[in-house]
Amino acid sequence: MSSPKSPRLPEPDRPWLMRTYAGHSDARRSNELYRRNLEKGQTGLSVAFDLPTQTGYDPDHELARGEVGKVGVSIAHLGDMRSLLHGIPLEKMNTSMTINATAAWLLALYVVAAQEQGVAQDKLQGTTQNDILKEYLSRGTYSFPPGPSMRLIADTIAHAVTHIPKWNPINICSYHLQEAGATPVQEIAYSICNAIAVLDAVRERLSTSRGDHGEDVMDRVFGRISFFVNAGVRFVEEHAKLRAMAQLWDELGRERYGVGEERHRRFRYGVQVNSLGLTESQPENNVYRIALEALAVTLGRSARARAIQLPAWNEALGLPRPWDQQWSLRLQQILAYETDLLEYSDIFDGSRVMDGLVAQLVEGAREEMSRVAELGGAVEAVDYMKGALVASHRERLRKIENGEQVVVGMNRFTQSEPSPLVAGADGGILVVDPAVERECRAAVRRWRDQRDPDAVARALEELARVARDEHENLMPATIAAARAGVTTGEWAQALREVFGEYRAPTGVGEAAALPAEGLVELREEVERISEALGRRMKLLVGKPGLDGHSNGAEQIAVRARDAGMDVIYEGIRLTPSQIATSAAQEGVHVVGLSILSGSHRELIPAVLEALRASGADQVPVVVGGIIPDADAASLRAAGVAAVYTPKDWDLNRMIADIIALVAQRNGIAATVSG
Amino acid sequence: MNGPPIGSAELAARLRERDTTVAPAVLNLLESRSPAMRAQAEAMVRATSPAALGAEAGAHLIGITGPPGVGKSSLLSQLLAAWRQRDRSVAVLAVDPTSRRSGGALLGDRARIDVDPADRAVFVRSTATSGRLGGLAAPTRAAASALAVAFDVVVIETVGVGQSETEVADVADTVAVVVQPGSGDVLQFLKAGIMEIPDVLVVAKADLGAAARRSLADLGATLHSLHAADTALVAVSSIPPPTGIDELIAALDAHRASLDISARRLHARRMQALADFASEHGERGLRAVGGHRGAERYLAEQDRGLDVPALVRLLEERAGG
Structure with a gap:
């Protein structure tokens, strides 16, 4: 029993929301998965959308090729959203949607689908990720330029605080910054700067747009901003990071936005723990990493996550199966229901080590925040932040390569028995049925044929009109378009026509050259081969498809440059014919392609075909990404010279391979050391 | 490499036929520093020079x-x-x-x-x-x-x-x-x-x-x-x-x-010859032809129809004395 002096809480805390980031193929299949997950004790939903949905293309668009239903579910219109949520009680559900460029649209579909279920907007609980700056910095699923994107975000927030008051209209993401290589200080600083940019944009919009937003609207806005953070395996420092963020957030609310009520200034966050540190070699070890990372976000009561989703042990191998995700859910349940974690007040209260760590991180973050502020804020500083992230990520890789940073089973203790976990016929991963893409293409065409074309045209016209009028909120027209049967691609296209398209900075140009250490031999070899070729060895690094995870491609591009090559890197989202045209026009000696979204089986052969059509078929192609062994074999059979996966973590060795490949294809003798 | 290298004569002929698809091969050749390729490049430049075309290039x-x-x-x-x-x-x-x-x-x-x-x-x-x-x-x-x-x-x-x-x-x-x-x-x-x-x-x-x-x-x-x-x-x-x-x-x-295009292009060719000469022979080479100004004056006296490689060769002869 608890006494006033007892370290125990009178009542154990309620567990956090337990979710699994899930969704694949089409709405019907994902709905089945969600219902099974809820039966297993999951308490919230976390919807993973496929890349066409995330970037605003219908399944039958050219850019959607190979990506439909791959990394998430395809939602092309209201009918899909209805099927996705079929039989799920939305008045009780708490739904997180990982959606950004098209967040306003998916929220509108959710609102209309809920209304059809008889659930009003003000009953809905959940989160739209809706954070565009980190898309420019890391994740790559942006659609529109920064200005209009910030307006869309501000409009969703302004609409939500009034009409969907229990909804978190934005989740400021530090998660993807860490995945892109951010240090804890960078993760804190850039995400808070990002939040400032959003809050300033909302404040500005509320003051200039039409409509009555009520008293204390900024208090309510501030109170509805939540964060989506990452937690790496250095779990003590990671916990300190969260306490530091809570401190800075409270301060920001008080000082910059004058938020009076303490409850509105509380730092609220959901979390997905680190995927970057998960290994392909000895993948079973990832289970321990995930457990330790979960401690980082649960240990101290005063900075504990509100919602948790954990990755699966096999993410570096491919897409997780339902069983893999269940295994991760069970970890959350053991932590919450078997351990005594929830019975105490904050266990770090008064800890000198923890307070010291927090103080250090806060100080570092403030310094970095003032640098961003000097550049004019987060929107203006995207180039700077991107460059800093690329540099940090490179530093991390360098430490892993030289053994300074130990990764068990990868750069140390690599001796292993064969893992029975990957011995099954499926290789231990989920493979999306290739028929799904065909089905989705046919389904969206049927949908277009069956709706009222006049209503759709009127809705799109109205949307374009509102988009051109800076003083109007885009949400009502978006909700009306959802109801009229407009598709995801049509909604995004209407806005692209008004707002224009955008290519984010790649960050690679800003990365300073590496010290020569470890590169001398590579540089000499590049010089020697270039001399024999007659001109400098030239590499094209390409990212075909909609996959925006560009960290791997960026690191290869920078390292190849540091080794002395001329490198063409055009960023993400290229069609096979764009890549082939660049390769031919630039006269490159080798092409490197990177794909992490699982679309390699369709896109790589398409690039090879396009190279043939451009007359550049003698240029050798190497591929890197999350590529299962079986696929690697068929890619090699199709003409790919080499396939690299996360277990090939030694960049210098990869570059040496590429140099040797160019030499061999051009009839230049290898050196003794090669 | 983009296919077997196309010979300089064919490149020049296709450029003259306004075949834009040879552009990558033209660049590959012009960027090359190997002596054999440079000879080819010179041949291509000569075959596409105004003297060979009978007029300045139209672009x-x-x-x-x-x-x-x-x-x-x-x-x-x-x-x-x-x-x-x-x-x-x-x-x-x-x-x-x-x-x-x-x-x-x-x-x-x-x-x-x-x-x-x-x-x-x-x-x-x-x-x-x-x-x-x-x-x-x-x-x-x-x-x-x-x-x-x-x-x-x-x-x-x-x-x-x-x-x-x-x-x-x-x-x-x-x-x-x-x-x-x-x-x-x-x-x-x-x-x-x-x-x-x-x-x-x-x-x-x-x-x-x-x-x-x-x-x-x-x-x-x-x-x-x-x-x-x-x-x-x-x-x-x-x-x-x-x-x-x-x-x-x-x-x-x-x-x-x-514009008087032929005057402008003539100037461009002379400046290009001077730049090529300087990048090949450096400051010492420049001094040997009387410095930048001296070289410009010398080039201005040469035949208007000469192509860039020919002008470079003239500068080299003058420097070699």
């Missing part, structure tokens, strides 16, 4: 330059679209200022230039400056001349304000400098004579409204005070809906029409 050679971040690539995307609408073929030589500290370079320029990959009449090639800040790589000058035989428009895109326009001006028929609203340094550079007066001055980001109008007025006043009434001043915006692009094309065309 409009345009230099587009300006400070980083000013929006040159977005502007170029709009220009490309507009030229294609007018059915003009376009080659872009994007010169990247990336340093070559390690010997390598990251070339990211084409990322921001929007083209239809299926359009054979558009060619974009990136080149590093090989550590020469603001300058042009030797193959870029030669490439501009060679591609001018096959394309309607050849653009050389460089970064910088202050020095780079001078080198571009040696090659291009028309130089357009792009600035953004509020860039007072350009005014200062112009007034102080650090920056040569461009043929066309473009104020980008005209969507910035008042700031853009003020810049336009300031630049107009400055040009007037410098008696540079011939310089066209155009405001453009690349964000939708783009504006000013047609006016810019009209200004570029008007400048081209006003």
Whole structure:
């Protein structure tokens, strides 16, 4: 029993929301998965959308090729959203949607689908990720330029605080910054700067747009901003990071936005723990990493996550199966229901080590925040932040390569028995049925044929009109378009026509050259081969498809440059014919392609075909990404010279391979050391 | 490697037939430093020289330059679209200022230039400056001349304000400098004579409204005070809906029409020969031909029909004494 002096809480805390980031193929299949997950004790939903949905293309668009239903579910219109949520009680559900460029649209579909279920907007609980700056910095699923994107975000927030008051209209993401290589200080600083940019944009919009937003609207806005953070395996420092963020957030609310009520200034966050540190070699070890990372976000009561989703042990191998995700859910349940974690007040209260760590991180973050502020804020500083992230990520890789940073089973203790976990016929991963893409293409065409074309045209016209009028909120027209049967691609296209398209900075140009250490031999070899070729060895690094995870491609591009090559890197989202045209026009000696979204089986052969059509078929192609062994074999059979996966973590060795490949294809003798 | 190398005679013949698809092979050859390839390159240059053609190459050679971040690539995307609408073929030589500290370079320029990959009449090639800040790589000058035989428009895109326009001006028929609203340094550079007066001055980001109008007025006043009434001043915006692009094309065309092309190209060839000679033989070589001025004077006395390799050889003979 608890006494006033007892370290125990009178009542154990309620567990956090337990979710699994899930969704694949089409709405019907994902709905089945969600219902099974809820039966297993999951308490919230976390919807993973496929890349066409995330970037605003219908399944039958050219850019959607190979990506439909791959990394998430395809939602092309209201009918899909209805099927996705079929039989799920939305008045009780708490739904997180990982959606950004098209967040306003998916929220509108959710609102209309809920209304059809008889659930009003003000009953809905959940989160739209809706954070565009980190898309420019890391994740790559942006659609529109920064200005209009910030307006869309501000409009969703302004609409939500009034009409969907229990909804978190934005989740400021530090998660993807860490995945892109951010240090804890960078993760804190850039995400808070990002939040400032959003809050300033909302404040500005509320003051200039039409409509009555009520008293204390900024208090309510501030109170509805939540964060989506990452937690790496250095779990003590990671916990300190969260306490530091809570401190800075409270301060920001008080000082910059004058938020009076303490409850509105509380730092609220959901979390997905680190995927970057998960290994392909000895993948079973990832289970321990995930457990330790979960401690980082649960240990101290005063900075504990509100919602948790954990990755699966096999993410570096491919897409997780339902069983893999269940295994991760069970970890959350053991932590919450078997351990005594929830019975105490904050266990770090008064800890000198923890307070010291927090103080250090806060100080570092403030310094970095003032640098961003000097550049004019987060929107203006995207180039700077991107460059800093690329540099940090490179530093991390360098430490892993030289053994300074130990990764068990990868750069140390690599001796292993064969893992029975990957011995099954499926290789231990989920493979999306290739028929799904065909089905989705046919389904969206049927949908277009069956709706009222006049209503759709009127809705799109109205949307374009509102988009051109800076003083109007885009949400009502978006909700009306959802109801009229407009598709995801049509909604995004209407806005692209008004707002224009955008290519984010790649960050690679800003990365300073590496010290020569470890590169001398590579540089000499590049010089020697270039001399024999007659001109400098030239590499094209390409990212075909909609996959925006560009960290791997960026690191290869920078390292190849540091080794002395001329490198063409055009960023993400290229069609096979764009890549082939660049390769031919630039006269490159080798092409490197990177794909992490699982679309390699369709896109790589398409690039090879396009190279043939451009007359550049003698240029050798190497591929890197999350590529299962079986696929690697068929890619090699199709003409790919080499396939690299996360277990090939030694960049210098990869570059040496590429140099040797160019030499061999051009009839230049290898050196003794090669 | 893109297929077996095409011989110089065939390359020249296809350029003369205005076959734009040989552009990659032309660049591969001109960039090559191997002695055998250089002999081939010379042969190709000779076979596409005005003497061989019987006239100057028909393309409009345009230099587009300006400070980083000013929006040159977005502007170029709009220009490309507009030229294609007018059915003009376009080659872009994007010169990247990336340093070559390690010997390598990251070339990211084409990322921001929007083209239809299926359009054979558009060619974009990136080149590093090989550590020469603001300058042009030797193959870029030669490439501009060679591609001018096959394309309607050849653009050389460089970064910088202050020095780079001078080198571009040696090659291009028309130089357009792009600035953004509020860039007072350009005014200062112009007034102080650090920056040569461009043929066309473009104020980008005209969507910035008042700031853009003020810049336009300031630049107009400055040009007037410098008696540079011939310089066209155009405001453009690349964000939708783009504006000013047609006016810019009209200004570029008007400048081209006003030129004595053969005089301009003759000057360009002589300057290119001098640059090639200097990069091959350095300061010592330059001194041996009487320095920059001495060499220019010497070149001015030579036959107008000589191509660049021939002019370089003359300089080498003179230096060898």
